[in-house]
Amino acid sequence: xxxxxxxxxxxxxxxxxxxxxxxxxxxxxxxxxxxxxxxxxxxxxxxxxxxxxxxxxxxxxxxxxxxxxxxxxxxxxxxxxxxxxxxxxxxxxxxxxxxxxxxxxxxxxxxxxxxxxxxxxxxxxxxxxxxxxxxxxxxxxxxxxxxxxxxxxxxxxxxxxxxxxxxxxxxxxxxxxxxxxxxxxxxxxxxxxxxxxx
Numbered sequence: 497x498x499x500x501x502x503x504x505x506x507x508x509x510x511x512x513x514x515x516x517x518x519x520x521x522x523x524x525x526x527x528x529x530x531x532x533x534x535x536x537x538x539x540x541x542x543x544x545x546x547x548x549x550x551x552x553x554x555x556x557x558x559x560x561x562x563x564x565x566x567x568x569x570x571x572x573x574x575x576x577x578x579x580x581x582x583x584x585x586x587x588x589x590x591x592x593x594x595x596x597x598x599x600x601x602x603x604x605x606x607x608x609x610x611x612x613x614x615x616x617x618x619x620x621x622x623x624x625x626x627x628x629x630x631x632x633x634x635x636x637x638x639x640x641x642x643x644x645x646x647x648x649x650x651x652x653x654x655x656x657x658x659x660x661x662x663x664x665x666x667x668x669x670x671x672x673x674x675x676x677x678x679x680x681x682x683x684x685x686x687x688x689x690x691x692x693x694x
Contacts, residue, residue, distance in 0.1 A: 505683040511663075512681065517660060517661050518661075519657070521655075521657050523535050523536055524536060539616075540656050542612060544608050545654075545693065547607075548653045549591075549603050549649060550591075551601075561673040561674045562674065562679040563679050566680070574605070576632075583686050584686055584688045585607075585608075587683050588682050590603050594680075609694075611694035618693075619651050622654055626648070626649050631648075
């Protein structure tokens with residue numbers, strides 16, 4: 497719902513200030529001083545889709561990194577996507593590396609799903625976007641091992657049990673591209689509160 501997205505946005509901002517991270521999916525067992533392996537239901541239906549843009553080369557120089565810039569970048573990416581994305585509300589936030597590599601974009605765009613979808617289906621859907629959208633397809637690469645494709649629209653965040661880092665990064669010997677870390681997050685409200693992928 498519109499109120500639900502506003503609440504999620506407030507929670508993300510609040511927890512980022514506390515240095516927390518976001519877990520994609522729900523835990524089935526509590527974690528205390530242990531790995532998260534086997535503690536999430538990998539087959540649980542997904543209620544959101546997080547687009548993880550990872551080092552996409554297409555934005556030329558941003559004057560200042562702030563909410564307006566995040567919105568502008570997110571909207572340029574959404575313009576490449578199928579029609580149902582264009583009228584749907586989302587939360588966008590800068591990845592740690594945004595602004596650190598000239599001409600490269602890294603951010604997360606989080607959509608609530610109108611109808612829950614199996615995580616495996618989301619992964620295949622993200623793979624299809626990487627292949628069908630020319631900008632993503634032209635920037636496909638191989639992983640460091642050379643054994644798999646490295647996507648600019650990362651497919652891993654379709655999986656339950658993935659961690660999304662939301663806390664602002666620390667900068668040692670480098671300048672933070674954001675004057676205010678609160679500007680790393682933006683809620684963009686549109687006609688639809690949920691993305692209809694079903």
